[in-house]
Structures are given as structure tokens and as C-alpha cells.
Amino acid sequence: MKKASRKNSSVDASSIKCFEDVPRGVPITFIGLIAANSSGGGSSNGKNRWTYSIDLEAFRVPGGPVVRERVLVVCRDISERKLGNLMKQASPLDILEFVGQRPASARKPKTYPQYEQFELQKFIGKKRNAGLQEIKTELSKSVVVEDATFGTLALNHQFNWFEGLASFRGTDMNVTFETDNKNKLQDLIQKAKPLWKKRQAWFTHWRNETWSYYSKNLSHWYEGDAPLTRELFMRLLGWPVGVEFYEDAEEGFGYRLGGWSEDLVTDHGIDAHGRTIDGPMDVSL
Template identity: 35%
Template sequence: MPTRRFEFTKGKAAKFWQINQRGRRTTVRFGRIGANGQTINKDYASSDAAKKAAEALIAEKTRKGYREVAHPPKTKPPKRTVSKSSRPKDSSAAQNITSVASIPKNETLTFIALVDPSGSGGGAKSGREKLWTFTASLVAWKVEGGPLIRENLLVAVPKVDDQKLSRLRRQFRGWMVVRFKAQLVERRRGGRGGPGGWGGWKVIRLELTRFLGESRDSDLLAVKAELSQPVEFHDRVFGRVRYDQEVCHFDGIVSHRGQEIGLWFDTESMEEAKTMVTLAKPLWRARVKWFKEFRSLVLEKMYDQCQEWWYSEDDEPLTTKKFLQLLGDPCLLTFHLDDGELVYTMGGWSERLFGDHGIDVRGTLKDGLIDVD
């Protein structure tokens, strides 16, 4: 199951919750919108059991007012190349389309494309009819008969109901090579290249007119095989650190006193991930002290709030000892670089203390722990 993301915005609340199911394991990530959040993995007896559990969790979140949104495409667009594969002799017009800039506007064309590994989704509902805007990110594509282009492109369908959104999401699943008719309806130049600037263009949007099915195009299948290769490295302290294609970061797992702790290095660059690993090692080696500081700060900032909503069937009081016992150690360590400085978030989770929200403790290598959210 591709990653599905849901958001809840009401009053001052602005939370997200997303779930992914692979085989027997479900991975849930949640937190405030704009933050990395926390991740919890759970293994089931079978893949069918994991799928049913995921569907039940999605239904529960929907009942609570969460709305499904598109998963933000973050895949870094590789350097554009032109395929050397054979081309039809009557495709001179298509061969002239060698980049986003050369796509003619408002002309219906047949595209063949590789859907972003993170899959597709429905943008926020708007308007009186409260309909969805379907979107899918494409990481490589061509106009039929033309060369392969490796620039990001967005295909969209406005004003779709829940049933049509579901059908479109099945048609544009992550990693699929698809064939469809569409026309360019929006192209605005951005200020820079790279993932934030979409290769020099800020917005490049196609509007779908007809889905034609899956494709076995050799160029796009070759790109899929290339991008599917595992990208990872091994560190003596943190073990295997691997790039996750669906959420576009490096992650890993470490163990402390029998508890698994997730690692999240928020970058798409292996060089940056290795830099973060090096900078994070002193923190991990002093983790007993580091985790004690984490528990002390959360106790200081959250104990009184938790007293307000604390509930126990046997009327057991929430003492500081009980609070620290339920809190335990962090379950997720997230790292990113800010002007070369290591910034981290320590994610904690206890259903009895925080429900399904969890807490984030932020800090830097230079200043130590800063605040709790």
C-alpha cells in the first residue's frame, strides 16, 4: 500500500497522520503539520492482517475528522537526459519536445511517464461542491514518439468526487509506468533549480484528459529499475542507513536497552546523511545522559498538562514516577542540517499520556535541548 496522508486542521490544531503498509508491517507517522513527526512500526501475523489493521486505522482517523491529502512530492529530479532508443520516423514534432519548456500549451498530447514512488493523492477540498483536486508527480516522462525527459512534472484532475479520486489513485500508483493524454495548463518559472524549484520551473502542471493504461516503454522501465536500486551505507555505530524512496530521506534503526529506536536523517543526499551520522555519534555515545535530559525536560514542560486529561480506570494518580515510567526513552531520533549545524528532534510517544499525538523535543548539538512540542 502506498503511503496515505491525512490532516486535521481545526481551531489551533494542525496535525497530520500517515500510514504505509508493506507485507506484515505497518508504519505510522504523525505529528504537527510542518514537523517531521514520529514513526511507529508494528508487525502483524500476515500481510492480510496488516492490511485490515491499516484500513481500520484509516477509518478511525476519518471518523475523527482527518481528511486525506496528497503526499508531497519530494523526489529530487535527476539530471535530464535524452534517450537513445529507437524512435518512430513520423514523430518529428514529439522529438522537438526535449524539456518542460518545450511542451506546447493547451495542446493535447500523449504522454508516457513514471509515477513518483510516493504515489498520487487528492489535494485539499475547496469550493461549494467540496470536490477534490487529484494530483500525481511524474519523475520521468516522454511525449509518445519523443525522447526521454528526466524532469519533474505534475498531472492533475480538478473537481473529482471520492469515487473518481480513488480510481485515479489506483491508475497512478507509485512506480507505475503509465500512458495518458493531457495538455499543459500551467507553467511558471521559479527562482532556482533543484527539488524546491522543480528544475528551474516553479509549477509545471498537466491536466489529464484521458487515462490510457499501463505501458511497457523500455526507456521508462529502465529509469524505474535504476531508481529502484537500494541506496545505502553502513556505519559502525548506527549500522545500515538506507534511503527510503517513498518518503525521500535516509533512515535506520538502533537499539537501546532492548528497545528499537528509529533514525531519520532528513536529506536526499548521501553525503549530507553521512555528515549527520558523524555529527550525531557523540550524542548517541552519551545517550544515557542525553535520554535522561529528554525525560527531565518533558516532565518539566508536560506534567501539569497531562494531569488535566489523565484518566485511569482504577483512579491511580499520575505521579512523577508514573509519568517517567510511561514516557520512557525517545522512540525516534530525527536529524537535519541548518547551515552546517546539526539540529535534532527526539520523538516520544505514550498513548496513556499523549493519546495519538506524541511529543517532540528539539535541540542542537551546540545548545542542547531547547523546547518541547
């Protein structure tokens, strides 16, 4: 059995094989791999105090095994200056040594995000680590899938989705499948193909639904000289500039169609969520 790090004399490093093995309320020196899609950020409590947070893809206690679990690292009740300093110290796919602790039961926040947290005491600095470097190399590799309908789809490690480019009647479109799993990608592609095959009717329905929503709720945004008729609206809106396909546990397969027109919505986008070619769409800015 490997000996625990001198900095972690109260912790048996070899015993920490998952997040649940980390003792509560004990400051520990960790080495962590920053997630590819996380660069750190802050949220304010409205009283000039901030909470910093950043995601780990994996971590280990020096001398212990690599734990491949997503964990949120947070530092609470800090000044804006300290927030800025912390954000400069960690970037996507950095391997960093830091001191943190799993919250003591009595101090656990009432609510958590989707995964657990470490409370950050300090970043020590960048660190070389073979086990975490293997994961970093894996996440840095290019993953590309070729599809007869959607062409080249590349994995975007920052956002954990596959993306590609398409064109419709002269309009370039971003095509996104919200998964980083190749098997799940194939499932989404098969569900998306019937929509794509009839995209003339699908996109026309999107334009009609967008006009209906805009004319009832957003027409005050229009500042053109000519009266905003349906014909003028369609010309200004054009065709979708992006489509995202996804699947959630509650409602199943769905899509988001995105459009943009400076004349209609200035620098905003206008999106529509739906599930079928000609069914109802939830349109919003």
C-alpha cells in the same frame, strides 16, 4: 529527427527535453513514471469537489527524449467518485500513458508546490517504455550503507531517506537520516555522532523538556488513577522510540526525537525538535 506521435501532431516530440520545453495550454499525450514515494491523493475544497494529485519521477512525449524532472500531475474540481477512480489507476513506479497539458499562463493557479504541474485530462493505461524502465529499475534497487556507529542504513525509496534500527536501554528505536544522497548521508552521520555518543544525557534532556511541556500544556490528557507526578511521568514516557536527523538551508543541522505513551498521549506521538544536546527543544504532539 524523430517524427512526433500521431496523437501529438502539433508537437515536435524531439524538442521537449525539459519541462520548460512543454508548450502551454496544449493537450499532449505523455508517458510518465510515477514516483516511488507517491501513490496519489486528494484534497477537498469543502464543497464536495476534489483535486487529485500524484508525482512523476520522469516523463517523455512518445518519440522524444526522457525528461528526468519531478512534475506534479493534478486533476481539479472532480467528484469524490472520480477521485477514487483516479487513485486506483496509478501506483508507485507505474509507467502510465496519459493526456495532460501544461497550464496556460492565464489559467495558472496563484500558488504552486515546489515544482511544476501538468493538468490531467485522462489516464490511458500502463505502458512499456525502455527509457522509463531504466529509471524504474534504478529506483527499485536496494541501497545499503554500513556505518560503525549506526549500523545498517537502507534507503527507503518511498520517503527518500535512509533508515535503520537501534536500541537504547531496552527500547527499540527507528533511526532516520532525511536524505537519499549517499554523500549527504555521510555528512549527516558525522554531525549526528556527537549527539549519539552522549545519548544518555541527550535523551535525559529530552525527557525533562517533554515533562516541562506536558505538565504545562497537556496534563489534562492524562486519565490514570494515580496522581501524575514527575516520577510517574518519566516511567510512562520511557525513552525515545525514534530519531530523525536532517539539515535545512535556513537553520542547518537538526533532529527530531519522538516518543509515545498510550497512558500520556493515547494514540498520538510526542515529538521534540532541537539542534544541540542540551539546548532548547520545541515539543509538540
